[in-house]
Amino acid sequence: MKPTGPHGARPNHAHLPQRMGVRVAGSGSSLPARRVTNADLEKVMETSDEWIVQRTGIRERRIHDHAAGESASLLATESVREALADARLAPTDLDLIVVATMTADSPTPSVSCVVAHRLGCGPVGAIDLNAACSGFVCSMNVVHGLLMSGAYRNAAVVGADCITRYMDFSTYGRGTSVLFGDAASAVILRVTDDASKGLLAQAMHSDGGGSRHLFIPSRAEHFPPGAEFEERKLNKVQMNGQAVFKFAVSTFPKLIEETLDKAGLTPEQVDHYVCHQSNMRILDAARERFGLSPEKLHVNIDRYGNTVAASVPLIFDELRRAGRVHDGHKVMFLAFGAGLTWASSLWQV
Numbered sequence: 001m002k003p004t005g006p007h008g009a010r011p012n013h014a015h016l017p018q019r020m021g022v023r024v025a026g027s028g029s030s031l032p033a034r035r036v037t038n039a040d041l042e043k044v045m046e047t048s049d050e051w052i053v054q055r056t057g058i059r060e061r062r063i064h065d066h067a068a069g070e071s072a073s074l075l076a077t078e079s080v081r082e083a084l085a086d087a088r089l090a091p092t093d094l095d096l097i098v099v100a101t102m103t104a105d106s107p108t109p110s111v112s113c114v115v116a117h118r119l120g121c122g123p124v125g126a127i128d129l130n131a132a133c134s135g136f137v138c139s140m141n142v143v144h145g146l147l148m149s150g151a152y153r154n155a156a157v158v159g160a161d162c163i164t165r166y167m168d169f170s171t172y173g174r175g176t177s178v179l180f181g182d183a184a185s186a187v188i189l190r191v192t193d194d195a196s197k198g199l200l201a202q203a204m205h206s207d208g209g210g211s212r213h214l215f216i217p218s219r220a221e222h223f224p225p226g227a228e229f230e231e232r233k234l235n236k237v238q239m240n241g242q243a244v245f246k247f248a249v250s251t252f253p254k255l256i257e258e259t260l261d262k263a264g265l266t267p268e269q270v271d272h273y274v275c276h277q278s279n280m281r282i283l284d285a286a287r288e289r290f291g292l293s294p295e296k297l298h299v300n301i302d303r304y305g306n307t308v309a310a311s312v313p314l315i316f317d318e319l320r321r322a323g324r325v326h327d328g329h330k331v332m333f334l335a336f337g338a339g340l341t342w343a344s345s346l347w348q349v
């Protein structure tokens with residue numbers, strides 16, 4: 001029988017190591033099979049490969065096939081399965097699953113509960129977290145705190161979104177729909193007695209006043225004052241691209257500076273900047289501002305577009321699998337998105 005505390009709960013701190021850290025034990029990703037190139041989009045809307053590449057850096061993206069059963073929960077499940085295999089852990093070793101998503105298959109059950117059930121994790125803690133594109137980065141901060149409290153030992157942190165469900169793939173919606181793609185990606189975080197591993201600094205911010213620049217209306221009253229109601233806009237992402245662009249270009253450098261200041265580090269002392277992939281021009285601006293090489297600030301937007309909460313873990317998983325993330329590296333995760341939200345999480349891995 002498991003030991004119980006005064007209220008019947010397991011005593012969380014009973015077996016805490018003297019020195020404690022959190023390490024990344026594994027990672028994995030899952031992508032829809034269907035690749036959609038810019039040339040494919042040219043067939044369904046007035047756009048061009050040239051416009052999309054020049055303005056965004058995107059060449060292709062993956063789009064889920066709803067009829068084939070692809071959804072945020074399916075992709076999330078497969079990404080955790082792969083991450084567990086990478087960490088050499090069984091589903092029953094997990095005691096917490098946090099899925100960052102804004103496109104759960106339905107309002108309830110949560111994606112995390114579906115993932116836990118499909119993998120056979122048993123009665124694991126399972127919660128979804130919605131901070132749009134910043135969701136995975138916020139989840140890394142939240143889960144680090146929970147692991148360091150001693151309440152949990154092995155957690156899966158997932159970013160999973162099938163945002164193309166909310167896109168208008170016609171000329172009318174071209175300003176938004178060419179940017180996005182679907183994916184899920186996960187990391188396994190474990191408590192370790194190596195206190196050098198884990199979070200060095202973090203930041204989480206929001207500005208609900210900016211929600212009018214990026215929202216999904218499902219009823220007339222969801223349109224902000226001044227926004228024109230149109231039936232065809234219902235359940236489609238509405239984005240003021242230029243406003244979000246300006247917000248991102250000014251916020252990204254400030255977020256990097258704030259996080260470096262908190263950690264007492266210079267830009268060169270961080271080994272990898274793992275940034276939300278929303279527009280090549282936004283990433284280039286951050287690179288130039290801090291004089292970062294492409295080896296430090298990575299890009300995969302050309303292949304996947306903006307995959308919302310999956311964007312940051314997807315590129316991190318690629319880096320790990322390519323053997324580019326080494327023991328002791330400092331990795332800064334960064335994202336911004338709807339809400340508006342922006343967040344960072346700086347780790348020594």
Ligand code: UT7
Nearest residue numbers: 046047048051055133174175178241242244245278279337
């Ligand atoms: O996770 C956060 C998510 N969002 C973002 O990060 C988005 C940030 N914003 C952006 O990346 C850019 O604002 C966009 C890529 C969305 C748009 O680029 P832009 O340089 O701001 O273009 P624009 O919206 O000012 O449009 C310029 C022109 C317009 O034509 P006119 O009025 O100049 O004749 C648009 O109608 O480009 C036209 N246009 C297109 N043309 C071909 C807009 N979308 C397309 C398209 N293909 N897909």
